Amino acid sequence: MISGKDIREKFLKYFEKHGHKIVDSSSLVPQNDPTLLFTNAGMNQFKDLFLGLEKREYTRATTCQKVVRAGGKHNDLENVGRTARHHTFFEMLGNFSFGDYFKKEAIEYAWEFLTKELGLPEEKLFVSIYYDDEEAFEIWNKVIGIPAEKILRRGEKDNFWSMGDTGPCGPCSEIHIDQGPEAGCRKPDCNPDCDCDRHLELWNLVFMQYDRSADGKLTPLPKPSIDTGMGLERITAVCQGKLSNYDTDLIKPIIEFTAKLAGKNYGNNEKDDVSLRVIADHSRSTTFLIADGVIPSNEGRGYVLRRIMRRAMRHGKMLGFDGTFFYKVCEFVVDFMGDHYIELKDKKDYISKMVAFEEKRFSRTLDLGLKLIDELLEKNKDRKEISGSEIFKLYDTYGFPIDLLQDIAEDNGYKLDLMGFDKEMALQQERAKKHWVGSGEEKIAEVYKKLSHLKTEFQGYDNHSLSSKILALIEN
Ligand code: ATP
Numbered sequence: 001m002i003s004g005k006d007i008r009e010k011f012l013k014y015f016e017k018h019g020h021k022i023v024d025s026s027s028l029v030p031q032n033d034p035t036l037l038f039t040n041a042g043m044n045q046f047k048d049l050f051l052g053l054e055k056r057e058y059t060r061a062t063t064c065q066k067v068v069r070a071g072g073k074h075n076d077l078e079n080v081g082r083t084a085r086h087h088t089f090f091e092m093l094g095n096f097s098f099g100d101y102f103k104k105e106a107i108e109y110a111w112e113f114l115t116k117e118l119g120l121p122e123e124k125l126f127v128s129i130y131y132d133d134e135e136a137f138e139i140w141n142k143v144i145g146i147p148a149e150k151i152l153r154r155g156e157k158d159n160f161w162s163m164g165d166t167g168p169c170g171p172c173s174e175i176h177i178d179q180g181p182e183a184g185c186r187k188p189d190c191n192p193d194c195d196c197d198r199h200l201e202l203w204n205l206v207f208m209q210y211d212r213s214a215d216g217k218l219t220p221l222p223k224p225s226i227d228t229g230m231g232l233e234r235i236t237a238v239c240q241g242k243l244s245n246y247d248t249d250l251i252k253p254i255i256e257f258t259a260k261l262a263g264k265n266y267g268n269n270e271k272d273d274v275s276l277r278v279i280a281d282h283s284r285s286t287t288f289l290i291a292d293g294v295i296p297s298n299e300g301r302g303y304v305l306r307r308i309m310r311r312a313m314r315h316g317k318m319l320g321f322d323g324t325f326f327y328k329v330c331e332f333v334v335d336f337m338g339d340h341y342i343e344l345k346d347k348k349d350y351i352s353k354m355v356a357f358e359e360k361r362f363s364r365t366l367d368l369g370l371k372l373i374d375e376l377l378e379k380n381k382d383r384k385e386i387s388g389s390e391i392f393k394l395y396d397t398y399g400f401p402i403d404l405l406q407d408i409a410e411d412n413g414y415k416l417d418l419m420g421f422d423k424e425m426a427l428q429q430e431r432a433k434k435h436w437v438g439s440g441e442e443k444i445a446e447v448y449k450k451l452s453h454l455k456t457e458f459q460g461y462d463n464h465s466l467s468s469k470i471l472a473l474i475e476n
């Protein structure tokens with residue numbers, strides 16, 4: 001059985017053989033791009049090349065890019081744990097042409113890689129194109145030999161790719177695999193458009209042709225280019241005969257480590273399994289985001305990280321962890337993934353301490369909040385809704401985060417009266433401020449304030465003195 005690591009290697013080597021320069025993954029924190037929360041695709045680091053604003057000595061490149069999709073235009077946070085194919089952090093394999101080759105070669109490379117290099121069965125593959133892209137249709141049909149009924153035409157939502165509201169974009173063509181009824185929702189009318197795990201999207205080939213401006217106008221790029229992206233975890237699952245990314249050798253060891261720590265067995269009970277998957281996913285994004293310089297906080301990138309971490313901690317409680325555990329899972333991720341991503345190893349101590357700090361800080365709130373929420377669920381079990389004032393009390397008096405409450409409510413089939421909450425909030429804003437003073441949280445608030453100053457100087461990879469400054473702050 002081919003390993004995930006070998007697939008990563010094979011991909012990069014295949015494209016290197018075809019004249020592509022192997023380029024390192026860029027940071028998860030986009031450099032000089034305020035339009036983007038986190039790096040959400042392999043093409044991000046090449047944005048200026050597509051736009052013709054920058055020239056390099058190569059016109060073909062290939063990467064395995066670290067990606068986080070937990071906010072902004074591409075947000076998969078809610079999918080994690082529930083689908084077999086979505087993560088917040090994943091590795092995206094890609095090949096790029098900057099005004100060099102275009103549709104025909106891009107399609108030929110992708111097809112050869114999947115069917116010859118990896119040996120996927122052609123009969124299970126099908127493709128989609130942008131609805132009026134006759135050129136792509138002809139290539140798939142005449143050059144590759146895909147029967148017309150296996151070339152689906154799709155609209156803007158699926159087959160026109162853009163990284164955000166502005167920037168390079170274009171029509172795309174995607175390669176999917178039908179994994180059979182046992183992989184899906186088992187509905188008798190389940191079809192390739194069904195949003196289940198059966199008809200799995202593997203690889204997106206984007207025909208980069210436009211630059212979208214803030215007012216939505218599309219301007220042709222200087223030269224048509226190619227940007228492709230394939231999730232390493234998905235292709236690994238298919239090659240390893242697994243119906244879920246979480247069962248691959250890229251992720252399963254993290255689940256097993258956590259299960260052992262919790263004294264559980266994966267596969268025994270669906271509720272525990274969801275928690276184990278969420279923790280495995282969130283430990284990867286947490287570890288990688290902290291390594292790239294993000295610090296948990298109450299705004300921007302730091303807030304998304306904090307949200308991810310707190311969700312993982314809540315699932316830890318559901319698994320029965322009493323006290324801290326998440327930092328141990330993150331340490332495991334460092335050891336497990338640190339051979340390819342050396343930035344993790346360099347920062348192991350820092351990552352571990354940062355996570356442990358956040359975990360300790362949140363654990364009392366979490367314990368108390370979860371107890372109160374249980375009571376609320378019980379109290380409201382007939383109407384299945386939590387009132388604005390109840391939400392407000394949890395938030396204002398106990399500091400329990402609303403988004404986490406939202407997760408819990410949803411998991412249990414309850415609604416939240418958020419409008420009512422907003423009203424309470426507006427009414428008592430002044431009082432809430434006064435509550436804060438004297439609650440003992442000032443010191444922590446102070447630390448975070450200092451942290452957010454440091455954060456702006458923090459460069460991610462090699463700024464050791466800064467990470468020790470940060471550690472000194474949180475340890476005091
Ligand atoms: P989906 O429709 O399954 O959500 P997508 O169309 O949003 O995927 P693209 O933006 O086309 O995904 O990204 C290119 C490739 O990256 C996908 O074909 C898939 O293999 C992989 N991918 C996308 N999102 C995720 C994710 N959240 N977790 C793991 N892999 C992903």
Ligand code: MG
Nearest residue numbers: 074075076086
């Ligand atoms: Mg998606």
Ligand code: MG
Nearest residue numbers: 157158174201
């Ligand atoms: Mg899609």
Ligand code: MG
Nearest residue numbers: 158174201204
């Ligand atoms: Mg896609």
